Amino acid sequence: MIAYIARRLLTMAGTLLIISALVFVIIKLPPGDFLTNQIAELRSQGGEAAATKAAFLIKQYGLDLPVWKQYLVWIGVWPGPNGFSGLLQGDWGWSFEFDRPVNEVVGDTLWLTLLVNIAVLIFVHVVSIPIAIFSAVRQYSWGDYLATFIGYIGLAMPNFLLALILLYYTNRWFGISIGGLYDPQYANAPWSWNKVVSLGQHLIVPTLVIGLSGTAAMIRRMRANLLDELSKQYYVTAKAKGVPPTKALLKYPFRMALNPFVADIGNILPHLVSGSILVSLVLSLPTVGPILLGALRSQDQFLAAFILMFVAILTVIGMLISDLLLAWLDPRIRLGAR
C-alpha cells in the first residue's frame, strides 16, 4: 500500500513536471509578452514613467532570458535574477496585471472557486443521480425520455447566454444584485448571516448554469452504467433473496455504477474549471476562471501558469484520491482480483 502510494507519487511528480513544461510552452506560444505589450501601450498613452517601470520588471523577472531558462527559473531549478526562487521554493511569481504577487491575487479566489465548484458538484449529483436511476429503472418510459430531453437541453444551451439571461431575470424578479458572489456591500465586510444568505442567492445562477451541462452528461453516463449493472446476475441474486427493490438497487447495481464516477473524480475538475470560466466571466464571479482567462489574454505569464499548474496539481491529486477511494470502495482492486 505504502509502496503503491510512493510509486504513484513518483509518477505524479513526473507527470507534473511534464505538465509544467507544457503549461509554460502553451503560455509562451502566443507572440509577445505582457510587459512588452504593456510598455507599448503605456508609451502610446504618454506614460513614459510607467513604461520605464515596466522595462524594469522585464529584467527583474528574467523575461529577457531564453524561454527554456525562463522555464527553469520559474520552476526553481535555475538561478534567476534573484537566485533560486521558483515554484519549488514556494515562490509563485508576480502578476504584472495586478502588480502583486501571484499568491495574493489568487488567494481569495481559490476557495471561492472551490466553493462554486463544490456547489456545482453537489447540484450535478443531487439532480442527476435520482434522475439517472429513474431513467435506468424506467428505461424507455416517458419519464426517461423527458429526463433525457431536459438534460440535453442543458447540454445544448450555450451556457454563457443562459447565464446572461438568468442574470437579468433573477435581478428583475428576485432583486439579486447583478454579478459577483455576494452583494457589493458585503465585499469588505466580515462574514455574517446576511453575507452568507447573499452568497447563497448569488450561487443559484452559476450553479444552475454550470451544472446544467454537467448534469446531462452525468445522467447519460450514470444511466448507461446502471443499465449495464441492472442486467448482472448478482442483482438477480439479491432480488431472489427477497431484498426490497429499492434497497437491492441501491446496495448492488448503484454501488457498482458509482465506481466509474469515483474513478473520474480527478478528471471532473478541469472540466468544471473550463465550464466555469465562461459563466464566471459573464457573471463576474471572483473565481480563478476569469483571472486565468485575463492572464492568458494579457499574457500575464506567471499568473496564468500558476493557475494552470494549480488545476493540474489538483487533478493529479484528484486522480490519486480517486484511485485510493476506488480501492477502498472496490475490494477487487484493493485485493487484486484477477
Add this chain to the structure above:
Amino acid sequence: MGVSGPALLAVSDLAVNFASHGTTTRALDGVSFTIPRGRTVALVGESGSGKSVTAQAILRILPKAATIAGGSIVFQETQDGEAVDITRLDPSGRQMLGLRGGSIAMIFQEPMSSLSPLHTVGDQVTEAYLLHKGGSRAEARRAAEAVFARVGLPDPARVFVTYPFELSGGMRQRAMIAMALICQPALLIADEPTTALDVTTQAQILELIKDLQAETGMSVLLITHDLGVVANMADEVVVMYRGRIVESGEREAIFRDPQHAYLKALMRAVPRFDMEPGERLTPLREIATADLIAAAPITVGPTPKGPVLDVTGISKVFTLRAGWFSGNLRQVRAVSDVNLTLMPGTTLGLVGESGCGKTTVSKMIMRALKPDEGRIRFDDGTGLRDVQSLEGEDLLRYRRAVQFIFQDPFSSLNPRMTVYQLLTEPLRIHEQISEAEKFAKAKMLIEMVGLDKRHLRRYPHSFSGGQRQRLGIARALALSPKVLLCDEPVSALDVSVQAQILNLLKDLQAALGLSYLFVSHNLAVVDYIADTIAVMCRGHIVEQAPKALLFRNPVHPYTQALLAAVPDPDLDHPLDFDTLRTGRFSDPTAWPHPFGLGNDRPSQMEEIEPDHWVRTTTSERAAA
C-alpha cells in the same frame, strides 16, 4: 399430485410471454408439474427450453420483457398452511418478498457473477437472514457461520469477511448455497448449479445438496441440461422442450423407459463411458454429409511416417501482478515439461480441469505463445521441423497445415463477413485462386458440414451455435490442413448439437485422414472421440494412454478422481461420492506416494504398461 396432502409447489398450465420489438413470443406454454415435499425434481432441457424462465416465474423475478400470461403457481409452505398462488402476488409486494429468499431460495449457475464483488460473503449471506428472520447482526453472523460450516466451508469465521473473488469456484458455490440455506427454505431452486464447475467440484456440490436435503427435508428444483446430473440427483424428472413439457415422471420411469422421441434422442446423444467401440452417437438431427465428405476431392499431401506433431518438454511460466497495491510479481507455472505425440490420422485427447494448462499447450502449438523451454516439432511429410524456428513461407505453410477450432462459436466468426467471405478468408490469405474456384471450394466446404450453399450469402448472426461451430470447422478445413487443434469445441453446445459436431469431426477424420488434438474437460467426450488420452493437472501431464487402457486401468489418483466424478446418465452407475469426498485430488502435493509432486521434486513419466504412462516422482522411485 402426491397421494397424501398437497405438494409444496404446484405449477399448472403456466404460460409466459416475452415481448420484443413489438412481437410476442411464448416462452412457456402450458407448463404443469408439482414439487412434492422433500423431493428433488429435475427440470431438464437444452438451452432455450424454458427451464430458467420457469424458475424465474416461480420467484417472480422474470425480466421486464416477460409477463405471466396464464396458469398458476400454487405454493403451500406447510402441509396445513395457507396456499398462495404466486402468479397473483405483487412481484415486489411484501408477501412475495417474504417468500423470495425466505421460503424459496435459489442458487445460480455462475457463482462468480451471482455474488456482488463489492460486498463480503458474510454481508451477502446474512442479508437474507436479517431480512427474513430478523434478529441482530451478531445472531445473523452466528447463523451464517453455522451454515458455512454445514456447507463445508473451512474456517467459517474467515470466510465471513472474505470477498467472493477470493474464493475458488467450488467455495463460491458453497457460499451461494449457504446464502440460499440460511433461512432454511422449503424449496431450493438450483439453476444449473454445477455447470460452471469442474467435474470433481461438481460432484462435491451435488453431494452437498443431497446431504443438505436429507438433513432439512427441503424440496429441490434442480434445473440442468446434464442428464448425468439428473440421473444422480433427481427423484422426479420434467423434460422441457421449447417451452413445453414433453415428458415427466419418476426418475426410474424416465431413464429406464423414455417415451418421447425427444427424450430418447437426448439419451442417445450423450456420450457414455460404456459405449461399444465404434458405437456412434445419435444426434437429434444427424448431419447427412458422410457421402459428401467421402467424396470430397480434398488433396492430402504425403503422410509422415512418424508423429505429425511432436511436443517435447515444453514449459511456460506466466508472470502476474498480485494486486494493485503490491508490487509483488507472482510466477505461475502454467505448463511444465509436457510431452505429447500426435500420430497421423489419430486423435489425441487432452483432458483436465480448468486452469490445468491445456489451452496454453494448444496455444504454444499454434505458435500464439512461445514456450520457455522445450520444442514443438511438426512433420508435413517432409520430416520433423521445429515450429518455433519457422519463418516466412515455411511459417505460412505451417499455418495452413495446422488449423484451430475455437470453443466459443459466437466470437470466432467475424460478424461483419458473410459466410462466403468467412470460408474463403483463408484462401485469400494463402492461395491465389480465381473467384470461381473460391466459390466452388466454399460451396463444397459448406455442404461438407451439412449446411446449404444458399447460406453462403448470409451473415453469422443468422446461425445457431451449432451451425456456427460447423462453419468454424468448415473454415478450418478450407486449406486442407493435416492437424486440427480443437479447443473445447463442443463445451458451449447442447448435447444434441454436441453429438452432431463430434460425429462430423469423426467423419472428417475418417475421410480426410486428419489428426486432432482435442482439448476438453469432459472425459466422456474425449472418450468418444480420442484414440489416446493425456490427463493434465496443474501444468503436468499425469497420465497418458490409449483410451481403452486408461479407462480400464486408471493408475493416477487424479485420473481416478476425474473418472469417478463424471456423472453418467445411467441409473446403474451412480457417482461414487466417497472417492471424491477427500477433495485433495487436484492438489499434486497431496497425491499419495509415488505420485506426489511439489517442492520441485523431479518427476518423470513412467511407462507402467505398454503405451501407458504415469507421472511419478523420481527420487521416491530411485530410493525404492
Add this chain to the structure above:
Amino acid sequence: MTRVLNRRELLLQAGATLAVLPLATRALADIALQEAPLFAEQVAAGKLPPIAQRLPKQPFVSDLAANGRVIGKPGGSMTTLIAKLRDVRYLSANAYTRLVGYTDKLVLRPDILSALDNEGNRVFTLRLREGHRWSDGYPFTAEDFRYYWEDIVNNKQLSPAGVPTYMLADGKPPTFEVLDEHTVRYTWATPNPLFLPTMAAPQDPFIYRPAHFLRNYHGKYADKDKLDQLVAKAKVRSWAPLHNRMDSMLENSNPELPTLFPWRAVPASSGARIVFERNPYFHRIDTAGQQLPYVDQVLADVASASLFAAKSNAGEVDFLARGLVMNDIPVLKQGEGAQGYKTLLWRLARGSEVALYPNLTTVDPVWRQLNRDVRFRRALSLAIDRHTINNALLFGLGQEGNNTVREGSALFEPSYRSKWAQHDSAAAAKLLDDVGLAKGSGGIRNLPDGRPAEIVVEVDGDTGLAVDTLELITEFWREVGLKLFIKPQDRTILRNRAYEGQTVMVASQGLDNAIPTAGMVPGELAPVHQDNLAWPRWGQYVETKGTSGEPVDMPEAKKLLEAYTAWLRSTDSAQQAAAWHAMLALHADNQWIIGTVAGALQPIVLRDGLANLPAEALYSWAPTSLLGIYRIDEIFWDRQDRRIAKAP
C-alpha cells in the same frame, strides 16, 4: 467657450505668471472653515488635527458659483465600477489633482501649486502652498521635488532610461534648483513647451514624490540592514524594484503611499470592492469654507465590463462613465425611471470615431505608391457616404467629416472637417481613373501590377464600431470599384505589423485630442510617433533617433514635420496656433488619415441627487482627462437621505 479660451492664450504667454485666480487670493480670513462631519469625531478625539491645521495656509478655493455650480453639503458615498483591479489607476485621471491643470474651460491654472512663473517656456518657477500636507499629514515641500529629480530621475538604478522626454528640450535636461522650502525652479536652455501640457495631461508624470515615505526604500537613504530585510521579504533582487513597487503614484496600488488626491485608498480592501475615503489634508475648499471633496467615500466595485450597463440598469451604480459606450444608451435610458438615475449624454471629443490610416510606409511597393498618391486617398474619402454611417451607427447624431479638431477648440475651422469629405462617388471614380486604376473583371479595379484592388483593412479586434463602419465602407468602395477586406487583429499584433510596415491600411480611432488648445502638443498630427498608423516607420525613425524606420521622404509630410518643429521652438501661443493651423490644413488637404464620423455620445450614469456635474460637456482622454477637468470632488448629494454613507 471660445471667449474664455482667448483669455487663456494670454495666460500662457511667456513671462506670465500662472497664479491663483483672483477669488483664491481673497483673504482666507473671510471664510469660516467648517469641519467635515466625517472627521468631527476624530478631531474631537484628538486623532486628527482640526481643519485649519490640515489645510494649507492658502488653500485652493473653488468658486463654485462662478462656475455655475452650487455649494454642496459634505457626506455620503458614491458607488462606481471598475473592470479590473488595475483600473484604480484611472483615479489619478478622474481626480485630476495637478501641479497645474485645466479648468473645465481648458484654462491652464495652478492647482497644487499656488503659482507658476513661466519665462519663455524656458524657466519654470513652481511655488507650493505653504502648509500643504500629504494624506498622512506630512508636509509637502520642495524636498519632494528634489527627491524625484535627484533620487529617482537621476538615479541609474531607478531610471535606467534616463530623463523622460518631456523634461528634455533639444535633448537637454533642465537645471533644477530648490529656491526655498516652497519654491523650486526648472531651467532649460531652449524652450520646452512640452513641460506644462505634460503636467496637465491625463497621465500625471508626478514630478514630485512623497520623499519621507519612499526614502525608507531608497538605497541611498534607508538603513541597509532594514532595507535588506524588506528586500528579502518582498523577494526582489534589490532595493530598486522594491522602491518601484512602493512608488505607485500612478497605479494607486499601494494604499500605504501618501497621496495628494481628494480620496485615498483604504488599506485591506478585498479584490471585489476598493474603498476610497476622503483625504483629510486635501488642499481645496469651497467658498463656504467646507473642505473638498464633498463625498466621503468612493466605492469602486470590480465587475466585468460587460456587466456595467446591466448593473447601471439595475440601479447598482451612483456614478459611472468609463466603460459605458454609446450602444448602452437604450439600456441605460430604460432603467432610469425605475432605478432613479439619469443618463447624461456627453460628446466624445475625438477627431473621428473611426478613421482609416493608409500606411504611407508599407513595404508592398505597389500599395506604398498608391497610398502615397493623394488622389487615391482623396478618392477613398470621397467615396465614403458618411451620412449613412452616421445614421446607422451614431443614431444620426454624429458629425460627418474628416479626422480633425472639433468645434469647441479655438483651432477649429469648418474647412478642416469638410474638405474632400463630401460623398461623391463619381468624383472618386474619376480620381481613381486618373490614378490609373482601370476596372477589371466584376467591376473591381486592378492595381498597376495587375492584382485586383483589394484593400485589406486591419482593425483592432476589440472595437466593434470599427468593424461595423468598415462593413459599411465596403459597400461604398465597391461602388467605385475597390474591394475591402476586413481583418480583425489582436491589438498587439496589429501594432507590431504596422511597425514592420506590413499593414496596408488600418482602421482605428481618429485624433485622441480633438479639442486642443494651441499650447497642447500637436504630436498626433506629425510623423513623429510610430503609433500613428499612417506612417509608423517614419515615426519609428524619429523615436529611435534614426536607428530604425525610415526618414520622412514626402514633401507634404516634411511640411508637417516643419510645422511641428516650429511648434516645439515656439515661445508664444500665436506661433503655436500657427503651427497647429498649418498642420490641420495639410491634413485636411492630404487625407493622410481618412475620417468618417465624430461625436459619439458618452453616456454617464448619475444617481438622482448627485449634483454639480454638467448636463452636457465634452468627454475624452485628453485633454479632459476623462471627467478630471470637471472636478468630481465637487459632486455632492443634494438629498439628505443619500448623504449618509451606506452602512457596509
Add this chain to the structure above:
Amino acid sequence: MNVITHTKAPADAGSTPHFVDPRPFDPGASEPMANEDERYWRASALTLIWWKFKRHRVALASAIVLLVFYAMLPFVEVVAPYPLTKRHGDFLYAPPQPVHLMHEGRFVGPFVYPYSFKFNLDTFTRDYEVDRSTPQPIRFFCKGDTYSFWGLFDASFHLVCAPEGGTMFLAGTDRLGRDVLSRIIYGARISLTVGLLGIAVSFALGLLFGGLAGYLGGWVDNVIQRVIEILRSLPELPLWLALSAALPANWSPLLVFFGITIILGLLDWPGLARAVRSKLLALREEDFVKAAELMGASRARIIGKHLIPNFMSHLIASATLSIPSMILGETALSFLGLGLRPPITSWGVLLNEAQNLASVNLYPWLLAPIAPVVIVVLAFNFMGDGLRDAADPYH
C-alpha cells in the same frame, strides 16, 4: 404410460405419473433456420444498424433534421431571403415581422404587414409602427437581391423573398439593419462545418493514437496513455485560448476558421483515442481476430478486414457525440473573441454580438441564433445516442 414407484420416495409424496406429451414431435420442424426471413440473414451489419437505428424514432427524426440542415449548406444563398451583407438602413433593430395568413377576416396567403420606425430620443430606441392596412404577400421561388453563388456567379433566385417593395424580417434585424434570419442561415455554413472538420481531425488523431496504443500495446500504449492523462488534467478552455492566440496573425479568416477547427479537433482526440484503444483491446481478445492471426493473415489485413469494420460503427457513434461539443466550442471561442470574428458569420459570432443586456431586454430577437444551436446540438446528441445503441446490431 408406465408408472414406476420409486423405492426411495417418501411415503407421503406418493408417486408422480409418467407423463408424455402426446403431440407429434418433429425435430426437423424445429430447425431454427427453416422458414424465417432470409432478408434478415442476408443483411450486412450496416443494414442491421440501419434497421436498428430506424426503430429509435427520436434519433431518426434528429437525423432527418440534421440532414435538412446540412443539405441546406450548399444552397444558403438560395435559402436565405437576403444576401449576407444586405443592409437596410431604415430598419435598424427592427423586430421580427410575423407572418400572417388572414387579412381582415379573409385569406390572403402568407403575408407581412409593413412597418416603419420613429426614432425616440427619450429612450434612444426606434419605435416600430406596423401598418395594418396593407398586407404584403411574401413571394416564393422568386427573384430577389443578387448574390454571388459560392463566389462563382451572380444570381438572384431565392426560395422566399420579401414582398415587392417591402421587407420581410422574419427574425428581425440587427444594429446595421441586416436580416437576422439570413445571417443565421449563412452562419450555419461555418458553424455546421466546424464540427465536421474538427471531428475529422480528432477522428484521424484518435484512430492513429488509439490504434497504436491498442494494437501495439507495451510502451507505446503507456506513453500514449500518459499523454492522454496529461491532456485531460488541463482545462480545455485555456488550451483553446492559448492555441487560438498562437494562430499566426496574418492568416486569412478562412485559414483562421480551419485553424480553429483543427484546434478543436486537436483537443478532442484523447477521448476518441481511449475509445479506440479499449475497443481494440476488447476486439483483440475476440476469437475471430485470433483466428485471423492463426490463419497467417498479415497485420494490415487483420486491421483492415477484421478490426476496423468491427469498431468503426462504435467509433462513428461516439464521434457523433463529440460534434455538438465542437459546435458549442466554436460559440464559446467566438464569445471570448478568440474564435472567428466578423465579418465571418457563424452562430458563435452572432451570439457574441448578442451577448449584452440590450439583446436580452430590448432586442430579444438577436438571441435567435440560440435556437439553431440548441436544435443542432440536441439533434446530434440524440442521433449519436441512437447510433451508439444501433452500432452493435448483434446485441
